[in-house]
Amino acid sequence: MIPTEAWILERLEYYHDMMEISMPLSVFFHEKDWLGQSFAQTDTHREKIACGDILGLNRMEGLAMLINLDQPKEFISKDVLENTIIHETIHSKYPDLGHGGTFNYYVREVRAGIFPPRKRNILVEFKDWLIA
Numbered sequence: 001m002i003p004t005e006a007w008i009l010e011r012l013e014y015y016h017d018m019m020e021i022s023m024p025l026s027v028f029f030h031e032k033d034w035l036g037q038s039f040a041q042t043d044t045h046r047e048k049i050a051c052g053d054i055l056g057l058n059r060m061e062g063l064a065m066l067i068n069l070d071q072p073k074e075f076i077s078k079d080v081l082e083n084t085i086i087h088e089t090i091h092s093k094y095p096d097l098g099h100g101g102t103f104n105y106y107v108r109e110v111r112a113g114i115f116p117p118r119k120r121n122i123l124v125e126f127k128d129w130l131i132a
């Protein structure tokens with residue numbers, strides 16, 4: 001069963017509360033609604049969205065968020081959406097943090113119900129440094 005918009009909003013609220021940040025002003029669930037917004041007109045993700053490659057997006061430091069329900073039914077699960085919701089909420093909490101080891105670590109910590117994230121193991125930091 002495909003999760004409802006209400007379920008997504010409830011999970012978004014849960015994680016925004018956990019990270020002590022305000023909810024987005026607008027949450028979009030469909031690509032055409034997102035692409036219709038003025039901020040999306042110059043979006044570098046337009047092509048990716050058209051290819052069905054985008055699960056979620058975050059703009060204006062979390063004021064606008066897309067949690068994309070226009071994905072193949074067999075691909076959309078609560079698990080995938082929960083990860084997307086956490087991912088996009090971490091972008092709102094840490095707008096300057098790019099994707100990578102630390103970002104993924106935060107996703108795992110939040111997923112495990114831990115916030116703020118614990119201090120990372122020094123070996124993990126070193127491995128990140130090696131691959132960065």
Ligand SMILES: [Zn+2]
Pocket residue numbers: 087091099
């Ligand atoms: Zn991201």
